[in-house]
Amino acid sequence: MDNVTLKQGTNNTKTITPVITTNNEKICHEIADLSTLDKSLINLLQHGVPVCERPFEQIANELGSTEAEVIRHLNELKSSRVLSRFGPMFDAVYLGGAFTLAALSVPEEDFDKVTVQVNAFKEIAHNYRRTHRFNMWFVIATEAADEIEKVITSIEERTGLSVLNTPKLKEFYVGLYLPV
Amino acid sequence: MSDTTITQEKPTLTALERQYILLTQNGLPIIEKPYHHIADKMGISVGQVLALTNDMLERGIIRRIAAVPNHYKLGYQYNGMTVWDIDDEQAEKFGDAVGRLPFVSHCYLRPRHLPQWNYNLFAMVHGKTPEAIAKYRGQIKELLKEVLVTRNHDAGQQVLTQSNDMLTSTAILKKTGLRLKK
Numbered sequence: 001m002d003n004v005t006l007k008q009g010t011n012n013t014k015t016i017t018p019v020i021t022t023n024n025e026k027i028c029h030e031i032a033d034l035s036t037l038d039k040s041l042i043n044l045l046q047h048g049v050p051v052c053e054r055p056f057e058q059i060a061n062e063l064g065s066t067e068a069e070v071i072r073h074l075n076e077l078k079s080s081r082v083l084s085r086f087g088p089m090f091d092a093v094y095l096g097g098a099f100t101l102a103a104l105s106v107p108e109e110d111f112d113k114v115t116v117q118v119n120a121f122k123e124i125a126h127n128y129r130r131t132h133r134f135n136m137w138f139v140i141a142t143e144a145a146d147e148i149e150k151v152i153t154s155i156e157e158r159t160g161l162s163v164l165n166t167p168k169l170k171e172f173y174v175g176l177y178l179p180v
Numbered sequence: 181m182s183d184t185t186i187t188q189e190k191p192t193l194t195a196l197e198r199q200y201i202l203l204t205q206n207g208l209p210i211i212e213k214p215y216h217h218i219a220d221k222m223g224i225s226v227g228q229v230l231a232l233t234n235d236m237l238e239r240g241i242i243r244r245i246a247a248v249p250n251h252y253k254l255g256y257q258y259n260g261m262t263v264w265d266i267d268d269e270q271a272e273k274f275g276d277a278v279g280r281l282p283f284v285s286h287c288y289l290r291p292r293h294l295p296q297w298n299y300n301l302f303a304m305v306h307g308k309t310p311e312a313i314a315k316y317r318g319q320i321k322e323l324l325k326e327v328l329v330t331r332n333h334d335a336g337q338q339v340l341t342q343s344n345d346m347l348t349s350t351a352i353l354k355k356t357g358l359r360l361k362k
Contacts, residue, residue, distance in 0.1 A: 032253040042254070045247035051233050053213055053226060067212060074210045074247070085248040087208035088233070090201060094193060094241050101290065101302075119354045127353035130261065132345065134297070136353070137261070164297055166290035170272060172279030174287055178306065180254050 098145045100167040103134040256306045260313040260346040263299035270327040
């Protein structure tokens, strides 16, 4: 696993560790079989969890369940990866580093080769194949903005393709809710 | 094409905030008293941990404390990156409205690169069927109809005549999680 050592200021060294979870994974998954309590928990907890000493007791009261049952079900949902995460969602900018979304228009016959070339960069965090003339979309994550430029130049040299760089200019508050 | 990278301000964190992030970025333990667990690790009281949590929430360092479901496991197998060419002067107002739609998971303004790329608003949508995400795209289009840009057809050039598009993902080529590490 590659680690990117980041130096911020004089004595503040930190590292972003890319945790590679998937490679060339096709988009198809088993749909989870969920109990009524599971569904209620998923629906309620997406909106947020109260900040208090015993949040699961409060949730149990709201759902007419018990703290122990809520904790058991949530741990099961987490271990079966129905929940990919439970806890504070941090604004990525506070985790350090710079990010951009970028794309390539890859000739079909070169797609596999270019995938290997692009994924080889440790700064590539996500990479998706998409239906468009720009058919490869990836997130570049580095310590500083000027490193983004270097990675883009290297990708262009390596692949012989021109990178479309679309860094975020403004991010909007999102109200995603996936009811079950 | 890569001259528009913006420099993001690098916010500074206090030692406590940094320690809090390091301890919780992989999640809170699902136990009776999760904040007591954090307090023990940080060597401060649970009251201080709760106050710190509320303060970080108010300042936007923490967006929310919540469960994040796996879209796919809940049957939301389809996603579309909808992209829109909208009037720059109205972009912030309408981007904000699009972000608030319940089926949108990310919403950003990004730079155009004419003539190859004329879209400045990106909104990711999730649904259980291809029809669902097509419907969501339609709802966004309805919301944006008055601010969509019409571009002239430029014969012989690589023309950009569409005011919007939806790019669906057909394969995950790489996926990593980013973590702050001591």
